[in-house]
Amino acid sequence: MGFYPGVLIAADAQARLDRMVAVGPVGWAVSGGVSGRGQVGVRPADDSGRMTNSAITASGLRKAYHDKVVLDGIDVNVRTGTVFALLGPNGAGKTTMVNVLTTLLKADGGTARVAGHDIVTETKKVRASIGVTGQFASVDELLSGRENLQLMVDLHHFKGGEGKGVVENLLRRFDLVESADKLASTYSGGMRRKLDLAMTLVGRPRIIFLDEPTTGLDPRSRRTMWNIVRELVADGMTIFLTTQYLEEADQLADQIAVLDQGKIVAQGTSEQLKRQIPGGHVQLRFAEAAQLDAAARVLTGSTADAESLILRVPSDGGAKSLRAVLDRLDEYAIDVEEFTVHMPDLDDVFLALTGHSSTEAESKTEVVTK
Numbered sequence: 001m002g003f004y005p006g007v008l009i010a011a012d013a014q015a016r017l018d019r020m021v022a023v024g025p026v027g028w029a030v031s032g033g034v035s036g037r038g039q040v041g042v043r044p045a046d047d048s049g050r051m052t053n054s055a056i057t058a059s060g061l062r063k064a065y066h067d068k069v070v071l072d073g074i075d076v077n078v079r080t081g082t083v084f085a086l087l088g089p090n091g092a093g094k095t096t097m098v099n100v101l102t103t104l105l106k107a108d109g110g111t112a113r114v115a116g117h118d119i120v121t122e123t124k125k126v127r128a129s130i131g132v133t134g135q136f137a138s139v140d141e142l143l144s145g146r147e148n149l150q151l152m153v154d155l156h157h158f159k160g161g162e163g164k165g166v167v168e169n170l171l172r173r174f175d176l177v178e179s180a181d182k183l184a185s186t187y188s189g190g191m192r193r194k195l196d197l198a199m200t201l202v203g204r205p206r207i208i209f210l211d212e213p214t215t216g217l218d219p220r221s222r223r224t225m226w227n228i229v230r231e232l233v234a235d236g237m238t239i240f241l242t243t244q245y246l247e248e249a250d251q252l253a254d255q256i257a258v259l260d261q262g263k264i265v266a267q268g269t270s271e272q273l274k275r276q277i278p279g280g281h282v283q284l285r286f287a288e289a290a291q292l293d294a295a296a297r298v299l300t301g302s303t304a305d306a307e308s309l310i311l312r313v314p315s316d317g318g319a320k321s322l323r324a325v326l327d328r329l330d331e332y333a334i335d336v337e338e339f340t341v342h343m344p345d346l347d348d349v350f351l352a353l354t355g356h357s358s359t360e361a362e363s364k365t366e367v368v369t370k
């Protein structure tokens with residue numbers, strides 16, 4: 001699933017222009033430098049005009065396709081200037097959630113406000129406040145990077161020189177200067193994603209929806225995208241991110257919601273989620289069954305797997321408890337082949353919460369583009 005933010009932007013250029021005029025002249029931070037959290041972001045106001053700290057709120061959102069329930073009463077609260085990650089395997093309903101919040105799709109029930117505006121009754125205002133990049137970039141392949149950006153600028157009707165400044169600054173900020181005049185069709189997957197995001201930023205959105213921004217990217221491009229996201233948040237933007245990568249949510253998100261079969265099965269910080277499952281353990285591999293049995297007898301609470309000759313010993317991963325395990329083995333002259341410390345990660349969380357691993361989702365990951 002994915003969608004084409006270009007349609008959204010084109011349909012709403014005037015509203016964005018109105019907002020930009022209200023906000024003031026365009027001035028891009030070339031370096032993407034830190035300007036302080038919350039400094040740039042304007043707090044949304046609710047109907048009574050009160051300022052709120054929530055960039056996005058949703059309550060009881062429901063959506064079904066025929067008899068298939070995709071969103072089954074979703075509640076979220078995304079604080080302004082933070083990264084919120086909606087984590088789930090393929091088909092969990094992530095794109096549907098993004099489409100509903102960005103007003104591209106009507107929910108069957110529930111309410112939501114984005115940038116303080118109701119997604120049903122204030123569609124235009126919502127659209128004027130957000131930027132969206134999907135899994136499938138809205139980049140026009142027959143244009144160069146610079147031309148794609150210029151097209152966005154033209155849609156926003158910047159005045160004269162201001163528009164040129166925006167294009168050049170974004171090219172520099174996203175490290176696209178060298179390839180600016182090459183056709184986007186020659187860009188790598190990572191470059192295309194960067195260009196897509198740069199195009200979204202032309203409208204100076206306060207809230208950005210990134211629908212699986214790194215799916216299919218190689219590890220280096222993924223890290224580049226993570227750094228860009230961190231810079232955007234440092235500049236005061238709010239990011240609603242969907243991902244099927246546990247590490248991505250762990251790395252970027254202030255809050256993570258785990259979506260499974262239409263429901264949010266857990267929500268919290270990465271640390272809070274990790275705390276919901278049993279603690280870490282030390283894994284010891286032995287060369288012989290006799291050694292495994294001996295170790296199992298002297299290390300209390302351990303569980304042995306005779307086939308793999310592996311013993312799991314509960315541990316907090318701290319130096320003290322690790323030393324205690326090794327000292328005990330020494331004391332009984334038991335030789336260990338391999339010693340690894342395993343602290344719980346989000347994959348363990350997913351397994352504990354949903355009863356199934358996220359491996360299914362990750363193994364689907366499409367062809368990696370360089």
Ligand SMILES: Nc1ncnc2c1ncn2[C@@H]1O[C@H](COP(=O)(O)OP(=O)(O)OP(=O)(O)O)[C@@H](O)[C@H]1O
Nearest residue numbers: 001002065070088089090091092093094095096097
């Ligand atoms: N227009 C549609 N008509 C019918 N079913 C749909 C439609 N759009 C999505 N679905 C179904 O709804 C479910 C959720 O889809 P969605 O795209 O929201 O999931 P996702 O978590 O974004 O997954 P992916 O990572 O594969 O994009 C899937 O089973 C999908 O097949």
